[in-house]
Amino acid sequence: MICFERVSKRYDEGHDALREVSFEIVKDDLVFLTGHSGAGKSTLMRLVMLMDRATRGKVIVDGIDMASIPNRSIPAHRRDIGVVFQNHQLLFDRCVFDNVALPLVIAGYDHREIGRRVRAALDKVGLLNRERALPVTLSGGEQQRVGIARAVVGKPKILLADEPTGNLDPALSAEIMQLFEEFNQVGVTVLIASHDLILISKLRHRIITLSEGRLVTGGAL
Amino acid sequence: MSKSRIEGAVQSKTRLSDRYNAWLRHHRLSAADSLHRVLDNLVASLMTWLVIGIAMALPVGLDVALDNATELSAGWDSPSQISLFLKEGQDSASAETLVREIEARDDVAGVHFVSREDALAEFSALSGFADVLASLEKNPLPNLLLVTPVASLVGTAIDGLRSQLAQREEVAEAVLDMEWLQRLNSIMQLSRRLVMAIGGLLILGVVLILGNTIRLSIENRREEIVIVKLVGGSNPFVRRPFLYTGLWYGVGGGFFAALLVSLSLWFLESPVSELAALYQSDFELEGLGMMGALNLLILGGLLGLAGAWLAVTRHLAAIQPR
Numbered sequence: 290m291i292c293f294e295r296v297s298k299r300y301d302e303g304h305d306a307l308r309e310v311s312f313e314i315v316k317d318d319l320v321f322l323t324g325h326s327g328a329g330k331s332t333l334m335r336l337v338m339l340m341d342r343a344t345r346g347k348v349i350v351d352g353i354d355m356a357s358i359p360n361r362s363i364p365a366h367r368r369d370i371g372v373v374f375q376n377h378q379l380l381f382d383r384c385v386f387d388n389v390a391l392p393l394v395i396a397g398y399d400h401r402e403i404g405r406r407v408r409a410a411l412d413k414v415g416l417l418n419r420e421r422a423l424p425v426t427l428s429g430g431e432q433q434r435v436g437i438a439r440a441v442v443g444k445p446k447i448l449l450a451d452e453p454t455g456n457l458d459p460a461l462s463a464e465i466m467q468l469f470e471e472f473n474q475v476g477v478t479v480l481i482a483s484h485d486l487i488l489i490s491k492l493r494h495r496i497i498t499l500s501e502g503r504l505v506t507g508g509a510l
Numbered sequence: 511m512s513k514s515r516i517e518g519a520v521q522s523k524t525r526l527s528d529r530y531n532a533w534l535r536h537h538r539l540s541a542a543d544s545l546h547r548v549l550d551n552l553v554a555s556l557m558t559w560l561v562i563g564i565a566m567a568l569p570v571g572l573d574v575a576l577d578n579a580t581e582l583s584a585g586w587d588s589p590s591q592i593s594l595f596l597k598e599g600q601d602s603a604s605a606e607t608l609v610r611e612i613e614a615r616d617d618v619a620g621v622h623f624v625s626r627e628d629a630l631a632e633f634s635a636l637s638g639f640a641d642v643l644a645s646l647e648k649n650p651l652p653n654l655l656l657v658t659p660v661a662s663l664v665g666t667a668i669d670g671l672r673s674q675l676a677q678r679e680e681v682a683e684a685v686l687d688m689e690w691l692q693r694l695n696s697i698m699q700l701s702r703r704l705v706m707a708i709g710g711l712l713i714l715g716v717v718l719i720l721g722n723t724i725r726l727s728i729e730n731r732r733e734e735i736v737i738v739k740l741v742g743g744s745n746p747f748v749r750r751p752f753l754y755t756g757l758w759y760g761v762g763g764g765f766f767a768a769l770l771v772s773l774s775l776w777f778l779e780s781p782v783s784e785l786a787a788l789y790q791s792d793f794e795l796e797g798l799g800m801m802g803a804l805n806l807l808i809l810g811g812l813l814g815l816a817g818a819w820l821a822v823t824r825h826l827a828a829i830q831p832r
Binding site: 340361364365366367368369372374378379380382391392394395396397398399439 | 528529531532533535536539733734736737738739740741742743744745747830831832
């Protein structure tokens with residue numbers, strides 16, 4: 290589903306964020322990506338969702354070489370991937386419902402379908418009764434759940450999460466991780482970047498470790 | 511999540527008709543949403559509308575005024591008139607003889623004699639200098655013949671008639687009254703050019719004002735734009751609400767321009783008709799009319815779109831998720 294072949298990424302200022310990274314994540318897998326900050330976790334995620342392009346090597350997502358996607362098709366590519374951000378990236382002047390509905394509005398669903406899907410997603414993350422609330426009135430954990438609902442509402446095949454538990458206490462973090470496992474069980478390929486080793490080692494999934502841009506462990510299937 | 515919901519992801523690659531409906535839906539949504547935003551900030555929007563309205567009303571108002579002036583002067587174009595000022599020391603009788611002689615010419619339609627006494631009486635009545643004129647020892651005004659050429663006589667032929675009449679020994683001076691009309695016409699043409707130039711500059715101003723307003727609202731919504739792009743919003747998707755915002759500002763500006771022009775005409779109407787009555791004219795001010803007002807709305811809308819387009823092409827592409 291996600292395949293890296295000797296991928297390097299060098300930023301303009303000469304910093305090598307990724308060096309010759311190769312791995313493959315098969316369909317329906319759940320994989321953790323770990324390493325110190327600056328190890329290249331975020332860069333790897335950015336390459337998958339085409340916020341950046343690889344300097345060398347091949348990034349293949351869902352069978353498509355990312356190099357073959359022109360800039361104007363990047364939005365369509367992003368609509369096929371659900372992304373959960375560490376800082377949530379919510380619209381703070383819109384209610385929970387509108388935030389979750391955003392990907393569907395972009396994709397052009399009619400409002401009945403949007404209502405149905407948004408409520409299903411909110412139900413899944415346990416926020417159905419807060420759909421009219423503004424994000425500022427929610428706790429950090431709840432805001433992250435809104436972000437997750439938004440990521441899955443379009444029923445993507447791939448779900449990326451960049452430090453989804455970064456600011457949460459252990460109990461909440463475990464709940465969030467359990468949510469990701471549930472999505473994985475219904476056939477979503479999940480890639481979670483996290484430096485919370487204690488938490489992820491308990492979960493018995495494959496772990497890819499990066500260090501200074503190099504892949505250290507977890508490259509082989 | 512059931513298996514059928516996962517298949518939904520595959521179905522999200524929509525057909526052409528679905529995509530058209532989605533496109534239409536988002537246009538409706540953007541139009542309504544941006545109208546809401548414009549109306550929510552009513553005071554700021556009113557300011558913008560007024561600025562645009564004033565900038566558009568100025569050249570349009572001048573143009574309407576020029577149209578009216580053209581309308582008014584169209585009645586004066588022909589026939590032209592030659593004024594013959596007679597030499598001093600001619601009595602009325604010899605003037606009468608001259609009148610008959612000139613009237614007999616083929617190229618003259620009519621002659622009107624204004625005696626110096628009549629001219630003095632009229633002048634003192636109209637000028638308000640009656641006292642000063644009464645204190646003069648003798649009448650300073652000459653006898654005057656107003657010669658109207660036949661309508662078929664135009665251009666240089668009229669000037670030829672003028673010089674023939676000027677050569678008669680009774681005549682001190684022959685003046686072709688066309689000249690002031692020609693001058694008026696060139697002044698009007700010059701004014702029209704000026705109005706066009708001012709209009710062009712103000713239209714450019716309107717586009718820039720709108721561009722700047724839209725740029726500010728893009729800056730205000732920068733975070734939102736980043737998020738929308740992160741979850742797969744395309745450039746046209748992000749652009750649309752701002753284009754509609756420009757459209758609403760422009761249409762509103764056009765409405766205010768029409769309102770301002772109509773108000774000014776209404777304000778001028780009664781003094782103008784009073785003035786026209788003094789000149790025994792039934793002249794009436796011609797307003798914008800329905801079509802004129804509609805054109806202003808359309809023009810405003812186009813300018814709004816142009817300004818918004820200017821802003822979004824310059825600033826929107828630069829906002830990318832980092």
